[in-house]
Amino acid sequence: MIDRLREAVREKLQELDLVIGYGEGYDPLHATPVFIQKPEEVDRLIWNPLCVHNLATYLYELRGKRVGVVVKGCDSRSVLQLLNEGLIKREEIYIFGIPCDGVIDLRKVAQKVDIYRVKEVSWQKDAFTAKTDRGEVSLGLEEVLQDKCRGCPYPTPVIHDFLAKDPVKPKGEGEGLLEQVSELEELSPQERLAYWRKELERCIRCYACRNACPLCVCQDFCAAEARDPHWIPLRDRVKEKWMWQMLHVLHLAGRCTGCGECERACPMGIPLLRIRAKVNKELKELFDYEAGVKEGVRPPLLTYQVSEPKIEERQW
Amino acid sequence: MAKRERRIIGFLCNWCSYGGADTAGVSRLQYPTDLRVLRVPCSGRVNPLLVVKAFAEGADGVLVSGCHPGDCHYVEGNYYARRRLELLKRLLPFMGIEPGRFEYTWVSSSEGQRWQKVATEFTEEIHRLGPFEGWEEEGDR
Numbered sequence: 001m002i003d004r005l006r007e008a009v010r011e012k013l014q015e016l017d018l019v020i021g022y023g024e025g026y027d028p029l030h031a032t033p034v035f036i037q038k039p040e041e042v043d044r045l046i047w048n049p050l051c052v053h054n055l056a057t058y059l060y061e062l063r064g065k066r067v068g069v070v071v072k073g074c075d076s077r078s079v080l081q082l083l084n085e086g087l088i089k090r091e092e093i094y095i096f097g098i099p100c101d102g103v104i105d106l107r108k109v110a111q112k113v114d115i116y117r118v119k120e121v122s123w124q125k126d127a128f129t130a131k132t133d134r135g136e137v138s139l140g141l142e143e144v145l146q147d148k149c150r151g152c153p154y155p156t157p158v159i160h161d162f163l164a165k166d167p168v169k170p171k172g173e174g175e176g177l178l179e180q181v182s183e184l185e186e187l188s189p190q191e192r193l194a195y196w197r198k199e200l201e202r203c204i205r206c207y208a209c210r211n212a213c214p215l216c217v218c219q220d221f222c223a224a225e226a227r228d229p230h231w232i233p234l235r236d237r238v239k240e241k242w243m244w245q246m247l248h249v250l251h252l253a254g255r256c257t258g259c260g261e262c263e264r265a266c267p268m269g270i271p272l273l274r275i276r277a278k279v280n281k282e283l284k285e286l287f288d289y290e291a292g293v294k295e296g297v298r299p300p301l302l303t304y305q306v307s308e309p310k311i312e313e314r315q316w
Numbered sequence: 317m318a319k320r321e322r323r324i325i326g327f328l329c330n331w332c333s334y335g336g337a338d339t340a341g342v343s344r345l346q347y348p349t350d351l352r353v354l355r356v357p358c359s360g361r362v363n364p365l366l367v368v369k370a371f372a373e374g375a376d377g378v379l380v381s382g383c384h385p386g387d388c389h390y391v392e393g394n395y396y397a398r399r400r401l402e403l404l405k406r407l408l409p410f411m412g413i414e415p416g417r418f419e420y421t422w423v424s425s426s427e428g429q430r431w432q433k434v435a436t437e438f439t440e441e442i443h444r445l446g447p448f449e450g451w452e453e454e455g456d457r
Contacts, residue, residue: 193412193450239372239451246368253403282406304395311402316434
């Protein structure tokens with residue numbers, strides 16, 4: 001599979017300025033994005049369940065160049081959403097799609113093995129073995145997959161110019177994320193407030209969640225740092241942190257594809273994805289809408305219907 | 317009425333609900349005074365973040381009131397507002413604001429009585445829920 005991908009990249013590289021893919025990171029448990037410009041660099045490309053990054057994040061910054069990008073199913077939705085919003089041009093990008101069986105959540109791995117001592121990783125069919133200087137640990141893929149991968153509805157890229165292997169069938173309807181949401185919905189309002197206070201208290205407002213987000217294209221012009229209007233004071237109380245998350249999630253409403261880069265990038269391990277998953281769930285219920293799965297669809301908050309069949313207004 | 321007032325923010329559309337509140341006043345209809353009115357040009361002007369900010373700054377309740385769908389002065393502003401506010405209404409409880417603290421509705425400028433009803437009922441509900449103390453921290457006072 002990786003040979004097919006490398007071959008396709010080598011061939012296409014002649015027409016492209018660069019190709020963004022996955023390469024080996026600083027240790028065996030980390031992959032890293034690589035930017036391939038020369039044919040001799042193509043062999044740096046790898047593919048395994050550690051290739052967690054959503055490389056679509058780079059596309060907006062690199063607009064104007066001819067860019068090839070390697071995407072998983074979930075990442076391809078970000079690409080399609082960027083295209084739908086007119087933020088990138090179809091003719092400027094070439095999409096190398098990889099049908100994906102799920103990627104690993106390193107936080108789950110870290111609960112079983114000291115990830116900083118891992119010297120070597122070897123792959124079996126449904127498991128992998130991590131070798132440390134204190135012995136070997138074998139982990140089943142199922143138990144360390146990211147939550148978004150459980151019941152993944154779009155394992156095969158929804159938009160692509162090249163597919164590295166045969167398409168993978170949908171695994172469900174996003175049960176992994178929906179479970180995260182219903183877990184919280186079952187709590188009482190007081191418990192939920194306590195939950196978010198506890199989680200958001202750790203936030204250091206580093207904005208890593210924003211910077212990793214493929215659809216946060218405002219970046220330096222972000223409303224969170226604007227002084228006029230000054231939405232969020234610089235103080236570090238929970239309410240400012242809460243306000244920032246509300247701002248992020250509302251600016252992503254109808255755009256977020258649930259790739260989970262925000263949560264993965266968070267240095268404090270705050271469960272951010274479930275907020276987005278909640279909004280996505282409501283949008284699906286209200287407007288039968290999912291971001292980045294169909295070409296040419298308008299986000300639901302940028303349009304309206306004269307009578308909304310799903311909205312039940314309160315009668316006074 | 318010995319009860320302490322609650323901080324309730326009302327975003328009212330200039331072309332209808334604000335007039336509705338005025339009609340209620342001219343008709344000498346009585347309703348609680350907890351609700352503080354902010355006049356906006358259209359319910360479509362109400363960025364959901366304004367509501368979020370109000371809660372972050374310690375509001376006990378927020379009410380958005382615009383023109384009835386179909387009657388928008390700017391033709392379609394309240395249609396957009398309806399979608400945004402409905403989503404916000406579903407999201408806020410998930411993020412720790414009790415259901416009921418945020419509502420949106422439509423009141424036209426002739427509906428003084430409806431405004432009286434909405435303002436009274438909403439205020440009573442907020443009194444039932446009590447003050448919102450979600451953000452209090454040690455050393456706040």
